[in-house]
Amino acid sequence: MSTYALDAVFRPRSLALVGASPRERSVGRAILRNLREGGFAGPLGVVNPRYPQIDGIRAVARLADLGFAPELVVVSSPAATVPRVIADAAAVGARAAIIVTAGLGRGPGSLLEQTEAAARAHGLRIVGPNCLGVMAPHARLNASFAAGAPLAGDLALVSQSGAIASGLVEWGKARGVGFSAVVSLGDALDVDGGDLLDWFAQDPKTRAILLYIESIQDARKFMSAARAAARAKPVVVVKSGRHAQGARAAATHTGALAGSDGVYDAAFRRAGLLRVMALDELFAAAETLGHLRSTPGRRLAILTNGGGIGVLAVDRLVDMGGTLASIDDPTRERLEALLPPTWSRANPIDVIGDADAARYAASLEALLASPENDAVLAMHVPTALSSSQDTAEAVAGVLAARPRGSIGKPVLGVWVGAGHDATARLDAAGVPTYSSEADAVRGYMYLVRHREAQRALMETPPSLPEDFEVDTAAARAVVDGALAAGRRWLDPLEVAALLRAYAIPATPVALATDPAHAEQVAAPLLAAGTPVALKILSPDIVHKSDVDGVRLNLTSGAAVREAAEVILARTRALRPQARIDGVTVQPMVLKPKARELIVGLADDPTFGPVVVFGRGGTAVEVIDDKALALPPLDLRLAHELIARTRVSRILKAYRDVPAADERAVALVLVKLAQLAADIPQVRELDINPLLADRDGVVAVDAHVAIAPADESPNRGPWHSRMVIRPYPSEWEREVDLAHDERMFVRPVRPEDEALFREFFGRISDEDLRLRFFSTVRHFSHEFIARLTQLDYARAIALVALGTDTGQLLGVVHLLADANFEKGEYSILVRSDLKGYGIGWQLMRMMVEYARSVGLKTVEGQVLRENATMLRMCRQLGFRVNVDPDDMMLMDVALDVASAQV
Structure with missing residues (x-):
């Protein structure tokens, strides 16, 4: 339902509280107090059959007795009463309800199911249950049991945790950071994060959106809403449970490499969201976004009266991938005239510990006028000769002198040991202040990352080759045939056919049923001087190395026969229950300057297919050099995926090794993403290694897991399992x-x-x-x-x-x-x-x-x-x-x- 009737949640003209109570330390009393202290201006009704009045307000037994139809109903009554209350709310014409009550259960016959049925029958929107409530300061609405009301501002907070929401409200009050709205989702029976992203993306009072996420239920809805919101304004997200071991049961290397949190990270990146890793970082992001709009680049100028803290800021900036701005000649000459001979003459600009407010302000003016930096970090350390308060006043004066309506260069502040008056003065001037240089640099990099995410969303990808064609029908026939046979893995011959259908270069493969047959199949290759490789072929053995089922560099017929005998005998001894079809025979690929890569598809229960790229070989999970992306991909996204790995560096030329054909690697990733869209029955695909050198790529070994397609009617208007709709x-x-x-x-x-x-x-x-x-x-x-x-x-x-x-x-x-x-x-x-x-x-x-x-x-x-x-x-x-x-x-x-x- 998305944004339908959410105006009744955030801008209700009238409301009623069901479950209000005069009892101290009760949720109903806390909500009523917050509603009254918040100054809600519309009609406010109180429903509780046990009392004639509560806190001077007439109480009624039922919603129908109020004498008016509340647009919003807040419910804090006992769990057993909630389905009836929601039915009554719908009957009197309410458009939305906030259910604070917990304990509604789950599953068929539960109170939760009854509540959902009562609401859905009338299109009544539900926030909660089991939530802190909703706060909308601009509407003077505090329909929550939070300890206090947030300041009015332009940050929207959406949290799956009521405690996190309440904590951020208190933090904001202490730091002067205000909110356009604060929403605790609770169990998200109806209104979820996707709905609220759509709402706040269009809300003129919201400039940035903060998310606290524990899990995502409807990934399609979330991704679509997040991508739309991120194009309109900054969206910052922190997710808990980063180290959940979601990949333990994965059968392929790509599945094991993916992991739940890695997929969430890929999803946030694809949507253009700024991900932070902890609440204190979310606080820092809120501090930054609460004051500053954006930055055109990543070049930071650092102004300080203490050399040591300036050097620490440089270290942190480099650690986080920022750029230390240079000083152009005109700016250098201007600073020379302002500063004593002992100034640093480099960035960070150390104006020396005896700098007074005038010297500091003049130096700031020079940096703001310079075209060689994109933002200024102003840091001040108190000394006997330098007043924190006076310097803060001077900085505020410089910023106030900028032309009205101009989009000024961002200025961030660190006032070490300063009192409240100094930081409050900076805050009023639009300068976010931080407790340390590390926090300030981190806040600046949030601005940089948001700007770059926006730019990436707008970049035009390179054109695909004109001959980019796939034989989807042939690929589907291979997969359908294996599924019809009741199998969950493609055999090597079928894998080769699948890769061939998508024009992914691979070493040819042939089946040999016994040692003599293996010698016969290998004969033409050996006659041409090409060594061969033998690998066990069994539908029950995914990783051949587990049974020592691989022999390489065989150069004679006798060696082939002997190797086949050993492989088959050893496999039967180690895995007596396994079905063994024989061995595969492949030519050895001799590429001494090739890089070993891994590419493939993994299956995530929330986000569906995921493209995996990284360093290949038998130790892929130990090396753990990988990056993930959600399909579909174009060449720009594929190159960006490659660039996020360490192995991307050795794809470049070094010493006597020519650069690998990175475009060929990227094209394989695009083809795999296309395969995921075309054939949703492919659940995991693992090419390891994919050899890449100056001449292109070749797949040496591959595994493909398959399963019947999900025919659920809830999958949306397209049949793929992908959460981002592919090209139609x-x-x-x-x-x-x-x-x-x-x-x-x-x-x-x-x-x-x-x-x-x-x-x-x-x-x-x-x-x-x-x-x-x-x-x-x-x-x-x-x-x-x-x-x-x-x-x-x-x-x-x-x-x-x-x-x-x-x-x-x-x-x-x-x-x-x-x-x-x-x-x-x-x-x-x-x-x-x-x-x-x-x-x-x-x-x-x-x-x-x-x-x-x-x-x-x-x-x-x-x-x-x-x-x-x-x-x-x-x-x-x-x-x-x-x-x-x-x-x-x-x-x-x-x-x-x-x-x-």
């Missing part, structure tokens, strides 16, 4: 136009930026004005990225391409709302191609798509003078009305179910 290739088609012309229509791809740039060059100023409601001629990379890099789970853009030229002819966008009920469309066709029916066909396909994903309504706004678009809308069945807020606009809306297209 089913919407590719050729379409007939007027004048015997044809066009190819497909969903937009991230690499389409160049097509859009050329396309906009062929649109007249008038058509651009009709589309964007103003004349636009500058199309930035960020602007086009928002048109081409979509979350296919909630948006689609269909592009029409010339079948001969490949040029972009037209495009239609459709963006679903968070509740997935309405979609907003926009369309643009090349100005020189009107009259061919391009717009008509794109609109028809857009409506067809809206119907396929369950949207009820498609809406849009059209300039009143755009007669062509309005005529087409009427022909398609859109209702057309004048916009009540702007007479120059027409609101158009289509009932998707009844549309005749």
Whole structure:
């Protein structure tokens, strides 16, 4: 249901508390006190059949006796009463409820199930149960039993722990950090983290979102909401349970390497979230985000009156991957004129311990004016000659003198040993202060990481090769055949066929049923001077080295026969119950300067398929040099995945070893991600080693685990187990136009930026004005990225391409709302191609798509003078009305179910 009725949670016009109590130390009394002290301005009803009045407020026995219909109902009554209370709330017209009560149980017949049924029947939204409550300072709402109310601010906190939420509120009060809202999710019967991410992403009073997460139940919903929110504002997340041993039962190396927390980390990274590892880091992030907007880069200038603390800050900056800013000549000359001869003449800029407030302020002004840094860390150590308070006042004065409305360079502060007055002065000037240089640098790097995450979301990936084709039908046949036979592992011959279908280079493999057959199969390879490798073939033995079932570098027929005899005999002795089909025969791959890598797919119970990359070989789990990513991948994401490992360094050239073909490695990762989308029955895939050198890559050994596809109806509008919707290739088609012309229509791809740039060059100023409601001629990379890099789970853009030229002819966008009920469309066709029916066909396909994903309504706004678009809308069945807020606009809306297209 997403953001439906959440306005009643955060901005209720009236509310009722069921379970209010006059008893001290009761939850009901604490909530009532908080509601009254918070100053809630609307009607407030109290429900408790045992008392005629509580704290001077008339109490009633039932919600129906209130005399008004509360929009929000807060429930703290005993667990056994909760289902009835929720049913009563729905009956009187309440839109939402916050259930603080715990102990509703789980499973069929539980109080929780009864509560859910009562709420769902009427569309009543539920926060909780078993939660601290909700605090919305701007609405003067404190519907919680927290110890106190938060300050009003622009940070939204969503926590799965009530204790964490309450602690952060108190921390914020002590540090002057305010919140737009604080929500404790509790058991999240209905409203969950995904819903709240959607809500706060659109909330004008929220500038940044803080998350405390223990687990994610609906990964698809969370990822879609998180990616949308992270594009709009910073989202910081801390997750507990980082060392849960989720990978102990994994059968493949890739499965063992993945691990639960590693997958969460990959998910947060893919969504553009800033992950921190502990609550104190979340506090530091809140301190930073509560004051500063962003930073354009990672170059930090450090201003200090103490050399030692400046050096410590540099060490921490380097440890965290930041960059120490250089000092340009004009700035150096300016500082020379300001500072004594003993100043550091380098970054950190040490203005010397006897610096007074004026010297410190003038130095800060010089650094703020320098183009060679992106932010300034100002640190002050108290001395007999340097007042902390005076210096803080001087810094505040410098910042206040900046032009009003300008987006100033971020300034962070460390005032060692300073009193409250000095830090409060800095806080009022918009300077976050920290207890140590380490915390300050960490806070700065949060800004850097957020900026870079935003930039990464907007980067255009390299184009895939034109011959990037896969034989999906052949691959599915291999997997379906093995499943039909009741097997859960592909044999080496089937693995080879699967890799071949996805054009992943691999060493050829042949089956030999006995030692004599092995000698016969190996003969052609040996005659060509190629040594061979033998490996045991058994559906019951995944890791051949466990039974010493591998022999390498065999150079004669006799050696092959003898090795086969030993392998088979040893395996039968060690694993007498195992089914043994024989041995495989493969040519030895002799690549002395190749790097051993591991690539594959792992299966996560929450996030589904995960792509794994790292250092390969038999000791992969001991070395543990790996990185994870959620599919689908493009080449940019694949290269970024590679770069997050230590082994990426030796893919570069060193000594007499040429650089490996990193693009070939990245392409294998993209193909594996595509395989995960195409064939959800592939649960784990392990290529180890994948040899990479200057000539490309080759898979030497591979394992593939399979299982029947999950046919659950709750998997969403696509059948894959992936939580990020893959490219919807089913919407590719050729379409007939007027004048015997044809066009190819497909969903937009991230690499389409160049097509859009050329396309906009062929649109007249008038058509651009009709589309964007103003004349636009500058199309930035960020602007086009928002048109081409979509979350296919909630948006689609269909592009029409010339079948001969490949040029972009037209495009239609459709963006679903968070509740997935309405979609907003926009369309643009090349100005020189009107009259061919391009717009008509794109609109028809857009409506067809809206119907396929369950949207009820498609809406849009059209300039009143755009007669062509309005005529087409009427022909398609859109209702057309004048916009009540702007007479120059027409609101158009289509009932998707009844549309005749």
